[in-house]
Amino acid sequence: xxxxxxxxxxxxxxxxxxxxxxxxxxxxxxxxxxxxxxxxxxxxxxxxxxxxxxxxxxxxxxxxxxxxxxxxxxxxxxxxxxxxxxxxxxxxxxxxxxxxxxxxxxxxxxxxxxxxxxxxxxxxxxxxxxxxxxxxxxxxxxxxxxxxxxxxxxxxxxxxxxxxxxxxxxxxxxxxxxxxxxxxxxxxxxxxxxxxxxxxxxxxxxxxxxxxxxxxxxxxxxxxxxxxxxxxxxxxxxxxxxxxx
Numbered sequence: 001x002x003x004x005x006x007x008x009x010x011x012x013x014x015x016x017x018x019x020x021x022x023x024x025x026x027x028x029x030x031x032x033x034x035x036x037x038x039x040x041x042x043x044x045x046x047x048x049x050x051x052x053x054x055x056x057x058x059x060x061x062x063x064x065x066x067x068x069x070x071x072x073x074x075x076x077x078x079x080x081x082x083x084x085x086x087x088x089x090x091x092x093x094x095x096x097x098x099x100x101x102x103x104x105x106x107x108x109x110x111x112x113x114x115x116x117x118x119x120x121x122x123x124x125x126x127x128x129x130x131x132x133x134x135x136x137x138x139x140x141x142x143x144x145x146x147x148x149x150x151x152x153x154x155x156x157x158x159x160x161x162x163x164x165x166x167x168x169x170x171x172x173x174x175x176x177x178x179x180x181x182x183x184x185x186x187x188x189x190x191x192x193x194x195x196x197x198x199x200x201x202x203x204x205x206x207x208x209x210x211x212x213x214x215x216x217x218x219x220x221x222x223x224x225x226x227x228x229x230x231x232x233x234x235x236x237x238x239x240x241x242x243x244x245x
Contacts, residue, residue: 003138005034006060008053009069009126010041020127021067029135035060041167042237044072046097048166050155051177054100055217057088067134068092069126078154080113080129082137082145089137091130096155103160110153114144165222165239172228175221176241180214188244191222192233195244199225208232 005025011017018039025034037056041049049070057066071078071093079094085105090098091113102108113133120128136143150156162177169175183189185198189212199211205225210233215221220241224232 001138001140003032004061004064005029005032005134005138006037006064006066007034008038008041008056008066010043010045010049011039011069011126012043013039017124017126020124021069021131024127024131025067025135028132029138032135032138041070044070045237046070046072046093046095046155047158048162048164048177048237050097050100050158051162051166052175053097054104055175055219057085057090057101057104059217060088062087064088065134065137066090066092067126067130068097069130070097071095071125074125075122079148080125080133081110081153082113082133083110084108089134091134091137093125094154096153096158099153099155099158100160102150102153109147110150111145111147114146163241165235165237165241168230168236171223172230173215173221173223174229174233174235174239175215175217175219178220178241180212180218180220183220183243189220189222190242190244192235192239194233196222 022034068090081094083090083098083102085101085108092098117128165174166177167175188195188197196210196212199205199213202225205211207226210224212220212222222229
């Protein structure tokens with residue numbers, strides 16, 4: 001059995017942390033392919049990261065195992081979770097990070113991870129706990145779990161969508177937590193005091209024009225043709241976005 005193990009975290013591309021996680025996965029599940037999906041999720045911010053993660057989950061294989069680490073409460077009282085979202089597995093902290101992905105699944109469930117390795121760092125559960133659990137899931141090996149009520153999770157009361165900027169990528173485009181298919185392309189959005197219209201893609205906008213479009217994840221994304229939306233509009237993570245339909 002071969003399953004992709006996909007990595008989503010806020011570690012950043014530099015430093016040793018991503019490499020240590022990949023090494024831990026390779027030591028325990030050497031035949032399972034490991035794919036780095038995102039290492040620059042909003043740092044220390046499970047709330048906005050959760051909606052970004054939820055938009056990415058369906059882009060992976062239907063039986064993939066996701067190792068999800070945006071975990072400012074590491075070493076504290078927060079629980080460690082295994083989530084089943086349709087055929088996919090997500091492993092990560094109980095801080096809301098996994099909730100939107102679970103909520104969008106047609107079927108699923110959640111359990112608290114009771115298994116603990118012999119050596120567990122107080123500050124790096126991504127390497128010492130979540131990576132080994134993901135390896136065991138990928139290999140079909142059992143470990144100690146307690147099924148828990150979804151309503152007991154941190155983030156169970158978070159909204160279905162998030163009408164704010166959740167991520168700014170390297171080109172300065174701003175991803176929001178809004179489902180683009182639910183909006184009227186003839187309508188406008190209000191962002192940072194500006195009224196911006198829809199364009200299908202960048203070449204449909206004139207140079208320096210701010211616009212919104214449906215990105216490849218199905219989210220509303222705010223961009224400026226030949227420019228940076230974050231700089232031109234003065235926006236960043238948490239900036240509200242509202243429809244003017």
